[in-house]
Structures are given as structure tokens and as C-alpha cells.
Amino acid sequence: MRLLPLATGLLAASTVSFAASAADTRGFVLDWFHIATLSGDESCPDGLYPLSETFYTRELNRLGYAPDEIEELLKDFPNGGYMEPIINRGRIDGKPVNVYAYPWSQPDPEVTLVTGKRAYGFNLDGQVSENDFIEPETGEDGIDNQLYRALGCFQSYTGVLPERPGLHQIYWDIQRDYMPAWLIEVTGIDDFQNDDAVQIGFYRAFGPVKRDATGNVRADTTMWVDPDPRLQNVVSARIENGEVKTNGAFEFRMLGNPMFMAEYRLNNAQARFHFTEEGRLHGVLAGYQPWMDVYYGNFGSQGWATEHSAGVDFPGAYYALKKLADGEPDPETGENTAISGSFWIEAVPAFLMRRDNEVAAAR
Amino acid sequence: MSVMRTTSKVLAAGVLTAALAACSQTDTSMQSGVSEADVAGGPVVMRRITEGQYERIVAQVFGNTIELGGRFEPDVRAGGLLEVGAGRVSVTPSGFEQYDLMARNIASQVLEEKNRRILLPCTPAAADAPDDACASEFLAKVGRLLYRRPLTQNELAIQVNKAAEATGALGDFYDGLELSLASMMVSPPFLFRQEIMEPDPDRRGQMRLDAYSKASRLSFFLWDAAPDPLLLQAAENGELHTKAGVQRQVDRMLASPRLKDGVRAFFADMLEFDTFETLSKDTTLYPKFTFRVVEDASEQTLRTIVNHLLTEDGDYRELFTTQRTYLTPLLGSLYRVPVATPDGWAEYHFNADDGHAGILTHLSFVALHSHPGRTSPTLRGKALREILLCQKVPDPPGNVDFNIVQDTANPNFKTARQRLDAHATEPMCVGCHKITDPLGLALENFNTIGGYRNTENGADIDTSGELDGVKFGDASGLGQAVHDNPAATSCLVNRIYAYGVGREATKSESEWLKDQVSARFQADGFKLPRLMRDIATSETFYRVLPPDSEGQMAFASGNAPMQVVEK
Numbered sequence: 001m002r003l004l005p006l007a008t009g010l011l012a013a014s015t016v017s018f019a020a021s022a023a024d025t026r027g028f029v030l031d032w033f034h035i036a037t038l039s040g041d042e043s044c045p046d047g048l049y050p051l052s053e054t055f056y057t058r059e060l061n062r063l064g065y066a067p068d069e070i071e072e073l074l075k076d077f078p079n080g081g082y083m084e085p086i087i088n089r090g091r092i093d094g095k096p097v098n099v100y101a102y103p104w105s106q107p108d109p110e111v112t113l114v115t116g117k118r119a120y121g122f123n124l125d126g127q128v129s130e131n132d133f134i135e136p137e138t139g140e141d142g143i144d145n146q147l148y149r150a151l152g153c154f155q156s157y158t159g160v161l162p163e164r165p166g167l168h169q170i171y172w173d174i175q176r177d178y179m180p181a182w183l184i185e186v187t188g189i190d191d192f193q194n195d196d197a198v199q200i201g202f203y204r205a206f207g208p209v210k211r212d213a214t215g216n217v218r219a220d221t222t223m224w225v226d227p228d229p230r231l232q233n234v235v236s237a238r239i240e241n242g243e244v245k246t247n248g249a250f251e252f253r254m255l256g257n258p259m260f261m262a263e264y265r266l267n268n269a270q271a272r273f274h275f276t277e278e279g280r281l282h283g284v285l286a287g288y289q290p291w292m293d294v295y296y297g298n299f300g301s302q303g304w305a306t307e308h309s310a311g312v313d314f315p316g317a318y319y320a321l322k323k324l325a326d327g328e329p330d331p332e333t334g335e336n337t338a339i340s341g342s343f344w345i346e347a348v349p350a351f352l353m354r355r356d357n358e359v360a361a362a363r
Numbered sequence: 364m365s366v367m368r369t370t371s372k373v374l375a376a377g378v379l380t381a382a383l384a385a386c387s388q389t390d391t392s393m394q395s396g397v398s399e400a401d402v403a404g405g406p407v408v409m410r411r412i413t414e415g416q417y418e419r420i421v422a423q424v425f426g427n428t429i430e431l432g433g434r435f436e437p438d439v440r441a442g443g444l445l446e447v448g449a450g451r452v453s454v455t456p457s458g459f460e461q462y463d464l465m466a467r468n469i470a471s472q473v474l475e476e477k478n479r480r481i482l483l484p485c486t487p488a489a490a491d492a493p494d495d496a497c498a499s500e501f502l503a504k505v506g507r508l509l510y511r512r513p514l515t516q517n518e519l520a521i522q523v524n525k526a527a528e529a530t531g532a533l534g535d536f537y538d539g540l541e542l543s544l545a546s547m548m549v550s551p552p553f554l555f556r557q558e559i560m561e562p563d564p565d566r567r568g569q570m571r572l573d574a575y576s577k578a579s580r581l582s583f584f585l586w587d588a589a590p591d592p593l594l595l596q597a598a599e600n601g602e603l604h605t606k607a608g609v610q611r612q613v614d615r616m617l618a619s620p621r622l623k624d625g626v627r628a629f630f631a632d633m634l635e636f637d638t639f640e641t642l643s644k645d646t647t648l649y650p651k652f653t654f655r656v657v658e659d660a661s662e663q664t665l666r667t668i669v670n671h672l673l674t675e676d677g678d679y680r681e682l683f684t685t686q687r688t689y690l691t692p693l694l695g696s697l698y699r700v701p702v703a704t705p706d707g708w709a710e711y712h713f714n715a716d717d718g719h720a721g722i723l724t725h726l727s728f729v730a731l732h733s734h735p736g737r738t739s740p741t742l743r744g745k746a747l748r749e750i751l752l753c754q755k756v757p758d759p760p761g762n763v764d765f766n767i768v769q770d771t772a773n774p775n776f777k778t779a780r781q782r783l784d785a786h787a788t789e790p791m792c793v794g795c796h797k798i799t800d801p802l803g804l805a806l807e808n809f810n811t812i813g814g815y816r817n818t819e820n821g822a823d824i825d826t827s828g829e830l831d832g833v834k835f836g837d838a839s840g841l842g843q844a845v846h847d848n849p850a851a852t853s854c855l856v857n858r859i860y861a862y863g864v865g866r867e868a869t870k871s872e873s874e875w876l877k878d879q880v881s882a883r884f885q886a887d888g889f890k891l892p893r894l895m896r897d898i899a900t901s902e903t904f905y906r907v908l909p910p911d912s913e914g915q916m917a918f919a920s921g922n923a924p925m926q927v928v929e930k
Contacts, residue, residue, distance in 0.1 A: 213646035214646060218651060219651070220696040220699045222701045222702045222703070353701060
């Protein structure tokens with residue numbers, strides 16, 4: 001068996017010059033992946049959605065508990081007797097059901113939505129409409145990012161780079177130790193500033209990331225590319241003023257961690273990245289994903305333990321995602337099945353290797 | 364005040380003179396030739412067995428499933444080697460507690476039901492009563508392996524009696540035997556390598572090691588382990604007192620895969636890999652450095668050495684130039700190179716572009732001889748001189764001012780070379796820095812965890828240097844200069860001989876090593892196995908000074924105790 005190194009990585013991150021030799025390649029392993037939020041005073045001008053103790057009080061009241069009963073149930077919050085009625089606050093045929101499995105079994109609490117004008121992402125549908133945002137980095141109008149609008153006013157979804165939204169940061173930090181790492185490869189680079197023909201590959205590795213002494217993903221490790229054809233996202237791209245941009249829309253498919261998002265399915269996707277002076281790769285990946293995937297991956301599968309600690313009203317998130325879904329209408333009902341969203345990606349240099357019986361080792 | 368200033372100047376001048384004298388000192392002790400017949404031998408040494416040897420003996424005697432369950436006393440380095448230091452240490456009360464704990468733990472495992480069927484050669488007549496015959500059979504068998512010689516009748520009787528007494532008190536034969544075994548494992552004949560001398564029948568008035576001491580010296584030298592049954596048998600039947608017999612055993616041992624253990628142990632000792640245990644790096648500055656790196660770093664170099672010197676039967680000097688090594692993915696991340704294995708080890712050839720060549724550019728050298736947050740050309744140069752060239756570099760004076768070299772943020776001195784140049788303007792520093800820094804500065808392309816760099820604080824790094832008049836431009840040039848320097852090979856010869864005999868070579872031994880052994884080493888193409896064979900089959904290696912000789916008494920009075928047995 002022969003081995004083919006796909007990327008040579010960066011020899012010396014401290015002296016990155018990005019002077020490309022013929023058809024240069026850069027490999028990366030994902031350090032962080034999270035919803036691209038852009039929180040500020042203007043994003044949720046009426047304030048953030050209240051934390052769980054507050055909306056649990058509201059829900060218990062809705063369920064008919066008297067004020068003194070509610071006080072008793074919540075007196076030991078976050079522990080105490082409120083858990084059972086809160087978890088089973090849904091009703092189907094008048095019977096209590098787990099609200100996280102059946103989020104539609106309770107009324108829409110109408111969570112606070114982002115009303116700000118700016119958000120990261122792309123104009124995915126090519127149109128500029130009332131619900132769209134303006135891109136803070138590119139200034140482009142018509143940005144489709146309803147995922148941010150749906151979740152951005154939950155306290156644990158606030159964040160402005162370099163601060164990451166807390167809940168998604170925790171999700172990713174937990175799952176990346178137990179899922180094969182995600183890899184990015186930029187190939188065919190002739191000029192790191194301007195190159196009209198490069199390729200971006202999104203792959204999955206055979207094993208998880210390796211950590212360094214600070215808990216971050218270790219740079220310059222050797223990662224093995226999983227050849228599973230379902231996970232070969234190779235798209236044409238270009239480099240403009242040092243920024244790598246995909247050409248047109250593509251389908252992004254990547255397996256995640258079954259405990260959270262089992263699979264990421266982004267249609268009509270676009271991406272852009274830039275190389276940092278430290279040799280990292282930062283950028284945005286956006287597209288339309290089934291909003292039910294978002295709900296069950298992030299909320300339905302997590303239940304009370306995450307809802308109460310993160311302060312995210314899960315059934316409220318369900319209704320928000322459903323209401324704000326803006327893509328891929330069901331041909332029969334006409335209801336949108338996908339929601340536009342943007343993800344912030346931070347990756348560190350890596351050597352990407354793949355098994356190949358045909359090709360001699362590049363070194 | 365003026366008196367103090369004057370006194371200080373005088374003292375400073377004196378220190379400077381002494382430092383320069385020391386730094387410019389050349390070894391003039393090895394100028395005359397000597398043949399092996401002229402070598403008187405050296406004093407015998409009683410060495411405490413090392414942690415690795417203890418582990419290996421236990422695995423050898425009882426199997427590798429036995430857990431030790433204790434910790435060892437720290438070893439002491441002398442003459443550049445722990446093996447020499449092992450002849451200068453004793454056992455402290457707390458160390459004895461640990462040995463006792465381990466001995467009881469091991470004995471308990473050996474005699475537990477599942478193991479006794481394999482390890483006990485007999486079954487007692489009754490499980491709740493003493494059985495001297497069975498106890499004697501077991502204790503004589505394991506005692507021979509643990510003591511590296513047969514137990515004397517008196518020793519065996521004492522151990523059998525201990526087992527019987529304990530069985531009587533505890534009402535269990537195996538518990539009694541367990542206590543007797545544990546007591547053997549805290550006794551000096553086990554914990555110390557006692558070398559016993561006897562009159563040499565071929566050299567009237569002279570002494571030699573007895574056959575079992577020869578076997579031990581040979582076995583620990585080549586395998587870092589106690590003699591195996593075949594070697595003990597060779598000792599028992601007198602084979603080790605014949606040249607042909609020694610050669611036969613040496614050749615057998617050199618052909619064994621266990622030679623690798625011995626070579627690894629020697630180089631781990633010589634290269635001071637024990638200091639990895641206390642190595643730390645500033646992980647805020649260097650987050651790639653984790654405890655796993657420490658394990659892998661020493662292993663990388665040992666694998667490189669074993670492959671080059673044993674598998675490939677390569678020239679020792681090429682260790683300083685070879686681009687061939689072994690890496691884990693973890694090490695690859697520090698060297699910033701791809702490693703073609705998902706886990707474990709893979710062979711790797713550094714490219715010329717990688718900047719790495721030879722073991723001097725391994726993490727095990729550049730990281731081990733650096734500070735937690737910055738490199739140290741001085742420490743690296745000092746280590747190279749002392750460890751690999753056997754040249755003593757004096758310690759810095761107590762009142763040296765390190766401010767300039769420690770201030771890596773000073774915009775006037777961006778590189779280590781600039782800082783050291785400024786520091787070395789101090790008269791008391793310049794002498795020694797001249798002999799260390801030109802070597803260490805050649806390694807400045809490697810940061811404190813071994814990562815490659817071209818600049819420091821934005822300034823280009825100048826890696827030019829000089830070793831004993833040979834100029835070079837970078838680390839690979841330094842490696843070539845060490846490769847070509849006769850001190851590198853003579854150092855190895857002296858170190859490995861000292862490692863084998865447990866003490867530094869005497870004057871006549873040194874002359875023999877220089878005139879005879881080093882010459883043959885060179886003629887043999889600097890092949891380590893041939894050097895080891897040359898030493899192990901020599902008579903000098905086993906020759907000892909008579910107990911009343913000047914050298915023996917001088918050594919004994921300041922060093923380890925000795926044991927003399929007249930037969």
C-alpha cells in the first residue's frame with residue numbers, strides 16, 4: 001500500500017508568506033464550527049429571550065399550576081419537582097407527552113427573533129427581500145440567514161467573533177472528540193492573492209481531532225481522509241484579494257456526531273475563507289438545511305438537561321425554525337422544508353493523507 | 364568600599380583565569396600507548412540495579428504479567444552515566460520501604476493460585492504446613508536468577524527456614540513461601556550487583572572477577588538484564604574463564620534480539636533521557652508540547668539509534684547526519700511533517716528542506732537542552748560537548764548576570780545570537796561561551812520544542828558556527844562536524860566502557876581504550892556491535908585490582924563498597 005500526502009501544510013506558521021509554488025495545496029482540520037452569529041445592540045433591540053426559570057414559570061402557569069405550586073416546584077431550581085411537568089408539558093389528546101420529542105404538542109411561545117439588519121452569509125437565492133440581511137464583511141445585501149434570525153436572541157446563541165455562541169461552542173467542543181474530524185483542502189493554488197481556478201475539498205477524516213496542551217485542536221497533525229464517496233465535497237473556487245470563494249452553489253454533505261447533528265445537509269451552499277497570518281483558515285459556509293434536522297440535532301435530541309442550562313426554549317426554537325424556513329418548499333404543501341443558515345469555520349493547518357494503491361507517495 | 368571593589372576585581376580576575384584555563388583545557392592523559400597485557404584493571408563496584416533492570420529481571424524470572432506496584436529511588440549520574448552513579452548510591456529508609464512494598468506485591472502475585480501452577484516447580488505435601496523440600500526447590504531456582512548466582516547453602520537454608528517459620532505462623536505454605544521470596548527481593552544480593560573477585564590463576568598475585576560476576580557484568584552490559592540460564596550455566600561450568608567460552612557467549616548474546624534492550628539502555632543513559640521526567644515547556648507559548656511528546660521524543664531517537672546501529676549495522680558517526688528517523692503523528696505535528704501512519708510509528712526521511720539531520724536536531728536533544736520558554740544555545744552547546752564529546756564545560760560562576768540573555772523581548776537583541784553576544788562581553792562569561800555557543804547557535808533553527816523556524820522576533824537567524832576549527836553554516840553542517848570529530852567516537856568508546864564496568868576508566872584502561880579499542884573501532888567502520896564485542900571479549904573488561912592495591916583502596920574509600928571472596 002502506498003501513501004499519498006495530499007497537502008504539505010505550512011512549514012513554518014510564523015513565517016507564512018503565502019508565496020505559492022506551482023499548484024500549491026493547503027490542508028486543514030476543523031478547529032471550530034458554529035452558527036455565525038453577530039450579536040449586538042441592534043440585533044435584538046427588545047432584549048434577549050428570558051432564561052429557563054422564567055419561561056418554565058410561564059409554562060407551568062399555562063399548564064394550570066397555581067402560583068404557590070409553581071413556587072414550590074421551582075424552589076430548588078435547577079433541581080426540584082418541576083422537571084417532570086416541564087419535560088412532559090406537551091399535550092396530545094389531552095395526555096402529557098415529552099415536549100422535546102413532540103415540540104408541536106405545546107402552543108408556540110413566540111420566542112424573540114433577531115430584527116437586526118446585519119448577518120454573516122451569502123445571498124443564497126440571488127434575491128434581495130425584506131427578511132434578508134446585509135453582510136458585515138462584504139457589504140452585500142440580500143443575505144439569507146434565517147437560522148440566525150430564529151436563534152440569535154437566545155442568550156446562549158449570542159456572540160460576536162472571536163466570541164463564539166456558547167451553546168454551539170459547547171456542542172462542538174464535546175462532539176469533536178467523538179466524531180471523525182472534518183477536513184478542508186484547497187488545491188491548485190498558483191497565487192494566494194488572486195487565482196481564478198482553485199478547488200476546495202471538504203472531507204471527513206478517519207479519526208477525531210487531536211488536542212494540544214491548551215485544549216485546542218493540534219496544528220500540523222497528519223489526518224487521514226475517509227474515501228467514503230458521500231463525503232467528497234469538491235467544489236471549484238477562486239481566490240480574490242486573498243479570499244477563497246466557491247464558484248456558484250454546491251451541495252455540502254458531512255456526517256456529524258449522532259449525539260447531536262448526525263448529518264449536515266446544506267443545499268445551494270456557498271463558502272468563502274481566508275488564510276490568517278498564523279496559517280489558519282477562517283471563513284463562512286452557508287446553505288439551506290432541513291429545518292427539522294436543525295431542531296432534532298440541536299434541541300430535540302438534547303432535552304431538558306440542555307434546555308434548562310442553556311436557556312433555550314426548545315419548542316420555541318422549533319416554531320421559530322418552522323416559521324422562518326425559507327427554502328425548498330414541499331411540492332405538495334408548499335411549506336418550506338429548509339432554512340438558510342451560515343456557519344463560521346476555523347481550521348488549523350494539517351497534513352491530509354489518503355491511501356492510494358495507484359499513486360506513489362508525493363514526497 | 365574601595366577595598367571591596369579591589370577584592371572583587373581580584374576575585375573576578377581569578378575566576379576568569381580559572382574559567383579560561385578550564386575551558387581551554389585539553390586532555391593530556393592519553394598520550395602513551397598501552398597493550399591489553401599492560402592494563403591492570405580497575406576496582407570492583409557494587410551497583411544498585413536500576414529501575415529498568417529491576418523490571419526486566421522480574422519479567423525474566425516471573426513473566427511480564429507481574430506488576431511492580433511501587434516507585435524507585437532517584438538514580439544519580441556520575442561520570443556522565445547513571446550506571447556509574449549506580450555504584451555510588453545506597454538505599455534510603457524510604458527507598459527500602461518502596462522496595463519492600465514492591466517485593467511483597469511481586470511475591471504475592473507470583474504465588475497466587477493462577478501463577479503458582481506455572482512458577483512453582485513442586486506441590487507441597489500439605490497446603491497448611493511447611494514443606495522444606497518444595498520450598499528449597501523453588502527458592503533455589505528463583506534465587507539463582509534473582510541473585511544472578513546460586514545461593515550458598517547457608518543462604519538457602521536461611522530462606523527455607525524463613526518460609527517454614529512463616530508457614531507455621533500463617534498456617535499456609537504459599538503465604539510462608541511468599542514472605543521468604545519477598546525477603547530475598549529486598550536483600551543486597553538482589554538489589555545490588557555485587558561483583559566478587561577471586562585470585563587469577565593465570566596471573567600470580569592478581570585478581571579477577573569470579574565467573575558469576577563476569578556473567579552479570581556481561582549480561583547487564585549487552586542486555587541490561589540479569590544473566591539468562593545459558594549464561595549462568597556457562598559461568599557454572601567454567602566456560603567464562605576461557606577466552607573461547609567468553610567469545611561464544613558474547614556472540615550468542617550479540618545475536619539475540621535482547622541486544623536491542625542493552626543498546627537502548629546504554630544510549631538512554633548516555634543521552635540523559637532520564638531528565639525527560641522533569642522536562643517542562645511553557646504550554647501557553649508551545650501548546651503542542653504535551654506529556655505524550657516526552658515519551659515519543661526519547662523513543663524517536665532510540666528507534667533511530669537501534670535501527671541505524673543494529674538493524675543497518677551503520678557507522679556510529681552517521682547518527683549525527685542521518686535524515687532517516689521514526690515518527691509518530693504527534694511528533695510529526697511538532698516537526699511539521701506528515702507521518703504516514705494513523706497511529707504508532709512510521710519511518711521518515713527528513714528532506715533537506717526540513718532542516719533536520721541527525722540526532723542533534725531531534726526533539727530529544729534540542730528540547731531537552733532548552734529552557735521552558737526559549738532555546739538555549741549555551742545549554743545545547745554544553746550538552747553536545749559534555750554528552751557526546753566527553754568534554755567538561757565548567758559551570759557558570761554564581762554571580763553571573765543573565766538579564767540580557769533572558770530578555771527575549773528586547774528589541775535591540777532580537778535573536779539568541781545577539782543576546783549572547785551582548786552577554787558574552789562580560790569577561791567572566793566569554794571563555795566558556797566561546798566553546799558552547801558556536802555549537803548551540805547552529806541549532807537555533809529549532810525552537811524550544813524542536814519546531815523549525817527561520818526567524819526570531821522577526822529577525823533572520825544566523826546558524827553559522829565552528830567546532831574545534833571546523834566552520835559550518837547550519838545544523839547539518841554541525842552534524843557533519845561532529846561526525847568528523849575524533850572526540851565523538853573516542854567519547855563513545857570511553858562511555859560504553861564505563862557503562863560496562865560501572866566506573867570511569869582508570870588511567871591504564873583509558874590508554875588501552877584510546878590506543879587499542881578506538882583504533883579497532885575505527886578500523887571496523889565505527890560499528891557499535893563490533894565495539895561491544897571487542898570490549899566484552901577483552902580480558903581487561905573483567906580484570907580487577909587486588910583488594911589492597913592503591914587504586915582499589917582509593918576507589919573504595921570514596922565510592923562504593925566492594926566484596927572480596929577467597930576461594
